Amino acid sequence: MIVSARIRDNYAASRLLSFCALSNTGDLNYALKLFNNAQEPNSFMWNTLIRSHASSPKPCEAVFLYIKMRRHTVVPGKHTFPFLLKACSNMRSLQSCKQVHTHVLKFGLELDLHVANGLIRGYSTSNNLSDARKMFEEVPERNLSIWTTMICGYAQNYCANEALELFDQMMADGFEPNGVTLASVLSSCARSGCLDLGERLHAFMEEKRIEVGVILGTSLVHMYAKNGAILMAQSCFNSMAERNIATWNAMICGLAVHGHAKEALDLFWKLEREHIVPNDITFVGVLSACCHAGLMDFGREGFSLHGKEAGQWEDVSRLRQVMKEQNLKKTPGWSLVDGDN
Numbered sequence: 289m290i291v292s293a294r295i296r297d298n299y300a301a302s303r304l305l306s307f308c309a310l311s312n313t314g315d316l317n318y319a320l321k322l323f324n325n326a327q328e329p330n331s332f333m334w335n336t337l338i339r340s341h342a343s344s345p346k347p348c349e350a351v352f353l354y355i356k357m358r359r360h361t362v363v364p365g366k367h368t369f370p371f372l373l374k375a376c377s378n379m380r381s382l383q384s385c386k387q388v389h390t391h392v393l394k395f396g397l398e399l400d401l402h403v404a405n406g407l408i409r410g411y412s413t414s415n416n417l418s419d420a421r422k423m424f425e426e427v428p429e430r431n432l433s434i435w436t437t438m439i440c441g442y443a444q445n446y447c448a449n450e451a452l453e454l455f456d457q458m459m460a461d462g463f464e465p466n467g468v469t470l471a472s473v474l475s476s477c478a479r480s481g482c483l484d485l486g487e488r489l490h491a492f493m494e495e496k497r498i499e500v501g502v503i504l505g506t507s508l509v510h511m512y513a514k515n516g517a518i519l520m521a522q523s524c525f526n527s528m529a530e531r532n533i534a535t536w537n538a539m540i541c542g543l544a545v546h547g548h549a550k551e552a553l554d555l556f557w558k559l560e561r562e563h564i565v566p567n568d569i570t571f572v573g574v575l576s577a578c579c580h581a582g583l584m585d586f587g588r589e590g591f592s593l594h595g596k597e598a599g600q601w602e603d604v605s606r607l608r609q610v611m612k613e614q615n616l617k618k619t620p621g622w623s624l625v626d627g628d629n
Contacts, residue, residue, distance in 0.1 A: 302332045309340040316340055329360075335367050342375035350375035351384055364391065366400045373406030382414035399428065405437050412441025417450075430461075436469045443476035443485055451485045465492070467504055474507035478514040486511040500528070506535040513542020533567055541573035552577035 301322060308319035323329055323337055334357045341350035354372050357364065364372075369392055376385040389398075389407055397403045404427045411420035424430070424438045435458040442451035455473075458465075465473070470489055477486035490508060493500065500508070505528040512521035525531070525539045536559050543552035556574050559566065566574075 298326065298328070298330050298333070301326055302330060302336070305333055306336050309336050316344070329362075331362055331365060331368070334362055335365075335371060338368065338375070339371040342371050342378065347375040347378040351379075354388075364395060366397055366403060369397060369400075370402045370406045373403070373410045376410040377406070377413045380414050382411070382416050385410035385414055385416075386419075398426070401427070401429075401431055401434060405433050408434065408437045408441065412437070412444065415445060417441060417445055417447065430463075432463050432466065432469055435463055436465070436472055439473055439485075440476040443473060443482045444480050446480050446482065448482045448484050451482060452488060455485065455488065464496070465489075467498070467501075470498070471503050471507045474504075474511045478507075478511040481515055483511075483515040483517060486515065502528070502530050502532050502535065505530075506532065506538055509535055509542070510538040513538055513546075516546050518542060518546055518548060533564060533570065536564060537567070537569045537573060540570060541576065544573045544577035549577040 305319050305322045305326075308314040308322065309316055319337065319340065323333055326333060334353070338350045338353050338357075341347060341353060344350075350372060354364070354368070357368075369388065372388055373385065376388055385407070388410070392398050392403055392407065398407075404423060407423045408420045411417070411423065420438065420441050424434065427434055435454070439451050439454050439458070442448075442454060451473075470493065474486055474489060476482065477489070486508075492498075493504070498504070505524060508524040509521050509528075512518070512524060521539060521542055525535065528535065536555070540552050540555050540559075543549075543555065552573060556566075556570070556577075559570070
């Protein structure tokens, strides 16, 4: 494209930029170079980069890019704000969300369902449920995504009663949750400890005879395990006809965190017998179980053997970081580092 001078064709350049910015095999830095070399970047290019930055480790870059976009007098559209609001959600920045909201109103896009959904999520993730609910109430024709986002907002902020009431209202208004909705709300219940709503969703699934595949089954196992309802988690796990590594991890980590070290280790060996390849999270669960049971010699041996076999874990410092992210704690007095080394 550079040789043929087609790089100056915005349509062709925007497609290349999109691939570099959004593809798993792309390169965001190269996308930025393409963008900076474009004579007059179109709105698609701006939106693509905002979208990419919103999901990056530095979502604030999406906000900075939007500011630059406005300084270049490029008018944002209905595709701009959902990406920008996703950045606000990932930043958990109430101030940014409010500022974006004023721009949404300025350009008359507050009733667009994708934009409204982004605003509700942005306010919810920044713990401003009053504005989230106000935005929810102002949407004249809500779809299932809008309902799901508001229910998840309550669940994530430990407002179980409000989440349950809104779930009942959604059903009364004729909206039945689908698999995506159920998985999303169950995930919120897992993160916030909202067991009541999780049980209600499970009962609904059984009542409606909703098929529980890998995603929904794993969501149930994760929700029950995180809430300490280990027997229910095991029941859901055992009833699944098909499981993936996320299912095994949810059960192993749940057992480990709640002090069932032997059961967690037994399940890990069963995973091995079924020739399922463990990943980082699996080893976090196993080592957490070893910590709880005081079996660090066994943990070091298993860590060394399986870490090399599966190509996991470059060093113990990375393990400490992952355990911190997973909110797993080692037993006091035990170290993850072999003192002889």
